[in-house]
Each structure stands twice: as structure tokens, then as C-alpha cells.
Amino acid sequence: MATNTRAHPWMANSAPGAIQAMLDEIGASSVDEVFEQIPKDHFRSAPLDLPPILSSEVELKRDLVSKLKKNEDCETNLSFLGAGVWQHHVPAVVDEIVGRTEFATNVWGSYQSDHGRNQSWFEFSSQLGALLNLDVVQLPVYSWGCAIGHSIRMAQRITGRSRVLISQLSDPERLSVIQTYCQPTEMDSHIEVQQVAVDPLSGRMDISDLASKMGDDVAAVYFENPAYLGTIETEAVKIASMARFAGAETIVGVDPLSLGVMTAPGDYGADIVTGPVQPLGVHMQCGGGVGGFIASRDEEKYVLEYNGFLVSIVETMKKGEVGFGLACPHQNSYGSREHGKDWTGNSTYLWAIAGAVYMSLLGPEGFRELGNLIVSRARYAAKCLADVPGIQIVWPNSTFKEFVVNFDDTGKKVAEVNDLLRERGIFGGKDISKENNALGQSALYCVTEVHTAADIRRLVRTLKEVLS
Amino acid sequence: MKSIPEFRSAKWNEPVVMEMGRSGSRGQLFPAPEDEVTEAVGIDLIPAAMQRKDRAALPEITEFEAQRHYLHLSQMTLGMMGVSLFGTCTMKYNSKTAEYATLRPELAEVHPYQHPDTLQGVLEIFDDFNGILQNLSGMDQFIFQAGGGADAAYTMAAVARAYWRDKGKLHQRTEMVTSVQAHPCNPATAAAAGFNVVNLPLEDNGYPSLEALKAAVSEKTALIMINNPDDMGIYNPEIKEWVKVAKDAGALCFYDHANFNGVMGKLSARELGFDACMFMLHKTFGAPKAGGGPAVGAYGCTKELAPYLPCPVVVKHGNSYILDEDRPKSSGKVREFWGNVPQVVRAYAWARAMGADGINLASDISVVANNYMDKKLGEIVGLEISNPKINAHRMEMTRWSLAPLTEETGVSTVDFANRLADFGIDPYWMSHEPWIVAEPFTPEAGELWSKEDIDMWIGVIAQIVQEARTNPEFVKTAPHNQAIAQVKGDAFEDPAKWAMTWRAYKRKVQGSTKVKGVA
Structure with a gap:
């Protein structure tokens, strides 16, 4: 068995004599003896062949930092990438709180010993509920795409129907996840994901195509507001009423940072609402910052179909005191295994704490200022880019923070433009030219509160230079 | 021996943030759009039909008040900063x-859609860590997209669907076979993916019989999903025969390596015959679980299954790394992007800081320490080990039962867990469903805790056993030293009382208890 001459800083019982002391107590003659359940021929024949140990913190830090420094980042470069992960400002207090070892702990926790954590979770749901104008918010699942997938499956269980309508211009990344949750068609329980045409003039859902596809076998219609390509859906009330008339659920996806200036989805007929939690105070982390929320009205029809953790405020045994715990715990897969509502596991609950701190810092005025700042600068960027020869903005006046920039008339492909920008310290928008959207050589640009007017002018100047 | 702590939790009587603050207070300001911006685009840019009219009912507090509030909440969170043998x-x-x-910023402020040339550092770490897991398991390719162990089990179900679909047999291979003792995520994810679940019962020796497995697998079996050792600390010595029986029937074999800590460096999933396996980086590989994620279920498989993996897969191309998204047989994504990237970096750091010898030593210690814990627990009258007729040493954790004490005193395992919190000890893990052992608890000693920590933990267990005999009511009404008293559970199942947001709470208690707002 293993030998180590120096004790390891992460293992108290690696100190000399510690193992032997325990073996003596249990009356075992060797370490091998405690592994007696494993048949001899089960032990691996190939010895471990791992990279050499970095036995000191000095060496470990050097290795990690020297590798990570091979990355380029969006602080040194000027980035206009969005589409599922967005560069927003993260207040320093959020970083402090999510870094607290009591929260960023190895343990799962309990309601007896982790009251503060449970309260933070409830405050995440409460504050997000205030932005959404909805009474039930579940702790976040793995991602926005997963939240949509679970919501569609909720709608299937609620309605007993197995067809869902979504926009033709859906994010391929999220759509792939949605299809994993709904497909494949060979399985009896599959859900048909049917795409609804988009009005080419506005980027919004084509209402007449939606009407033609709506029917009494439709479980849900799903739309995003703002949508994947940035457009604001002004016909939300109409879509929701069409769904209701057909007995289908209305599932909406929203950007929580839009809700200081955009109507709360609870106010335009959404039944189930999803969205990303990363904008709420979580760094991009190369996509490792994603999470997705699910919310609804407080009706048993919905509450009894949630897949994950619902944190409820309750009274304690002490008069006037409140505490927190999990509502309806038996319906999830921990309680009911394969008979549970869908499935759950470790998720992204640390980001619920980040979100709670973030929302408490912003308050109602912060969200209003932020939404206004983002939409103003994004529209300004679109307007300035439209003046660059060869560039067209596809839907210039109806977007929130993302918008489609078309390069067809420049004679250059998006990939070429982005290579030229990158040489100049700018990450251009996401290349959407291969996404089967009939938008030609287009890129999805994202502008947020971190982009100043000067940054936007720099982008415009650089584009003029590389396109000339 | 460490003395039993006279623990008192911080108790701040912290209000819910929704009742804090005062009208007009601010915690975060944003600049107004620059004049050039406003002059160019104007104001009121949201279409009228979508303009928010109401003011979101959020708290209005200062930056310091937000910091202080959440620091107070962190101080009322134990987070294993005592001793936690949480199995x-x-x-x-x-x-x-x-x-x-x-x-x-080289990781926190990085976007996954950046050009791969700008992501070479993180891609190198992914590739290096893939190599480490390949070596630990014998599998050919790992991906990290799954956001936890359950998501990795779901990945297995998705890969199995893609595999059988590609073979034209998905209509026939409709069943997943597992043990009733497997983690709930295995049957749950397989069912969600559309498979019918076959649960094998346990025999007296603690695991299902080979005969039951033979009877269960057939040309309908798509896959088996099994953990080993199980949460009782029992290792199924017939696992090689299991894999052979399943493979003879054509099924795929998935090793849920959640309980890897006691066998790391000792077993290779591939050598045992498995087609795929899963490691929990937020557990075995030293990344924080953070109370329930972000986590990573690292999913690895043989090269035969690799074409069906969700995209992207990190590939080394000459001297640089790329993200392979062009995999026509791929199952489709289980989650956006490549996974919880910082957790992969932390797990890589853990593996490098442990080294091969350290990893082997950790599994040695975790099994030896667990047996030491078992020995000490066995000396306390009122506790009973699961499957008491099995004399062999258990693996890295052991399921115990409090049933004799409950029978004697009326104190249940739930009561006992509540009281543990009073000593700065995280309440132990009881058991996943179904509870096969009455009044269960499942401690796991691990390689972190010192012998003195384990002794102290045992000392607290012994003291509560004593309290159960002398003053059972005191145990049943615990916790007494925590931030709040025991919660009343009835509301959790009562639609008239449950409240998942402050909005719902205000609506439901309106007119009864008006809670004061204090910042």
C-alpha cells in the first residue's frame, strides 16, 4: 500500500503512526486487512500513473496560474459575446459572501445547522419572485436550458399532452438541451418539439403560424422575452391567451436583468417562467457560472409538479420565530426515486446565494437604472454600428441587450471579421452564420453595463478599420 | 481526547431581507447613460406594451447592510466548520x-464562446484532468458537462439512448436494471430518459443476488446502473460476474462511482468490465459541494461509447486544444457549455496536490478510519450496525441503526440529528429512500478528520445516547443552542401555509402576524 514520508496537509491521519494507532484499536494486522471484502482479483493490475505530485502550495499555485495565464479574458480584451453567458458587473460584496467557507463548503447541510444558508435561499426566491411577480420560485437547476426542459416536462404532466411549440430562432445550445429532455421519438414518453416561424420583419413569433400549430394536443408554448436574438416580444399577452384558450401552458424565458424596465412575466399571463441566474451576480467562468430558475403561480397544479427544492418559510416551536425548510420534499426523486417528479440532484444552489446578495444590493431603483443603462448602450451600439459601411442591424429598434449584426455587404465572413478584431483586442459577437436562420453572415452582439460609450466607439472605429 | 464542545450558534434574529431597509436607500448605483448615448437613442426604449409600470417590491438597503446581513447569515451556517462525518x-x-x-480574471472573466486560441490554458487543464481520470478508471474519454452526479447518471441514460438508437434497437432495449439500494438518481434519471426501471431486492448479504440479476436482464435491457460499495459499506464481490451477465445479454454497464473514496487507486472500472463510470468532483476530488452545487459529475466511457457523448469534447490537435462539436452520433447536450469549469480546475488541483501516492493513502485512511469509527460506535449500547451478521470490515462508510435506542427511549434518528446540531456537529446523513434499515444514520470517517476529531464525534454521540435515556424530551425538542428552534413541519405539505416567497407569505399570513421591519 501507499507510503508517504511527509504528512499531507489535507490529511490529519497521514501523520506518522496515526494509521497504525487505529489499526491497533480495531485489531487489524495491516491496512490490507480492512479491504478484505474486495476479492484479490478485483484490485487493479495497472499501477496508477499520474502526473508528478505538486506537494507544496507554492508549486500548486505556480502550476495553476501558469496554465490559466494561457487564457485571454474579457477584462483585458473588449468582449461582445453573450448568448447564454453574459458579461455583467459582479459587486464585490457578492464575491465576498459566496466565498465564505460556510457557504462554499463541502457539506450538503441541514435545516438544523444551516439556518443562515436556508434563509439566503428563501431570500433568493423571494426577491426573484418580486421581480417576476410570481409567488413560487424553485431553487435553481443546472442551467436555463435545463430549466426549460424541466418546465416543458411539467407541462406535459399537467396537461397530459406531448407537443410543445417554440420559436424557430431558438438558441441552438439551449435547444440541444431541450431536445435531450424531450426526445428521442422512439421513446413512448417523448415530447414533440415543434418550431414556430418567426416574423422576418420583427424577429418575433409569427402569430398566424402559432395559431395554425396550436391545438388540443399542445402541452405548452415556450417563448423568450427578450428572445435569443435579442428581440422583445410585444405580443406576449396575445400568445399567452392563445395558449390558455387551447388548454396549453405558457412557458416564458426572461433575462432577470431586464425586469427593472420590462413587464414582469407574471403580469402578462405566463404560467411557468424560466431564466438564467448567471446575470444575477455570477461570473461567466467559461460557462461554469450558469444556472436556471423555474417559477410559477402558487397553485397546487404547479407546486406539486416541481422537480427540485422548494424552500418554504415556516414557524418554529418558539413563538414569533420563523425558519425555513423544504416544502413537498417527497415528490422529488430523492423521496420517490423513479416515481418522483422528473429528477434532481446537486444543482447550482451557491448561485442562489449570489443572486440573493445581488438583488438585495440593487433594489428596485438599481434594477431600473441597470435595465435602462443596458438598453440605452446596446441601442447606441446598434445605431453606431449601422453607420459602418457594409454593416446592417437586422432588428435595430426592438432589442434589449443583444442584437444581430449582419456583415453580408462587407464581403467578409463573421469568422474573418472576428479574427481581425481579436488581433486588436476585441472579441466580436457570437458567429451565428451556421445556425440555419437565413440571416447570412451575422453575429450576435451583446452590450451591457460594463461597456462604456468609449468602448462602443472603439468597436466601431476598429470595425471601420478592418473592413475598409 | 478533545472535550465535547460547549457550542453556541450565533443568533442574530436576522430579519428576512424583504423587511429590511427604508425607502430610497441604495446598495448599488449605476451610471446614467452618457450624453452621447441618450442624444443618439433617446429615452423610453422598451416598447410600450412591455414597459414595466410597477416598482419591483425589493428591499432598499445600503451596501454595508447587505454585507452585514449576509455575513450574519453565514455566521448562522455551520457548513461543516465543526466536525461532520456526513456519509x-x-x-x-x-x-x-x-x-x-x-x-x-483568467478564468472568472472568460467566455466559453471565445476563440479556442484564447482558451488554451483552461483546455489544457481539461485535457490533463481527463488524463488523470482515464488513469484512475481505465476509461477512454471524460466529459464534464454534467452539473452533478445525478446529471452524470442522466448523461449515461442519454448516451445509452443514442447508442441503442444508432444500433436500431431503442424500441427493444427499453429497460434499466439497478439495485433498490442504488442512489435514487440512477432509477430517476433513467426513468426521465424514458427507460423502464427494474429494481433488484437485497439479500441477507447486503446486495442483490446474481440469480436475480440473471432473471432480470434480457434482450430488453438497455443498461445496468450500479454503485459498489454501497452506502452500507458493503462491497459486492460478485460485481465482475454481474458485468459479465449483463454484457452477455448485450446491456451497457455503468459504474456509479459515487462511493469512490474508499477504492480510489485500488479499483479500475474498466478492468472490472464496465463501459462507463462517473466521478463526483465536488465530493471525491476536493471541490466544494457548496450546499448543493455547482457540482460536476465527470462522465467517462470507452471509445466504443465515445461517439455518443454530449458535445463538446476537448481534443488535442497537434500542439493546441480544440473543442470538437462535430460529432454526428452525439446524444445531444445535457446542459449548456462544457460544465462547471472552476470545479474541474479545483478537482485537477486536488489530484495534482495529492499525487498517486496521496490518493492511495487517502483511500487507505478513509477505510481504516471508518473501521475505527465503527469499532467505537459498536461500544455504545443502543446503536446497531446494519447487516449485523456481516463480520467483514466495512468500506469507507457504514450504515448504522438507532432502532434499539428508539425502542428504549422513543428518541428517533431525526430527533438525534436535531440534537447533534447543538454541539456544532452537522446532523448526520440518515439514508436515501427507501429506508431499508430502521432509524438509520450513515457516518463516513474520510481522510480529512483526525483521530481526535472522530473521538470527539463519538463522544457527542455517546452523550446524546445518554441524554436520550435521562431526558428524552430534551433531545426531542432540540436544537437548543442553534440560531432558531425546531421548525414546525406541517406547513411543508399544506398549500394554505407553505410559502416559497415573501409575497406568498405576506398573502397567507396577512392580518395575523405582521412582522416588523428592522434593518
């Missing part, structure tokens, strides 16, 4: 060196 979760030290590295 099935494998308590470890989470390296701050690794955490601080991931907070650097």
Missing part, C-alpha cells in the same frame, strides 16, 4: 489555493 458526501478540505486561482 455519502465525503467531507474534504476544499483548497483555498485552488479556489483563489479560479477567481482570477
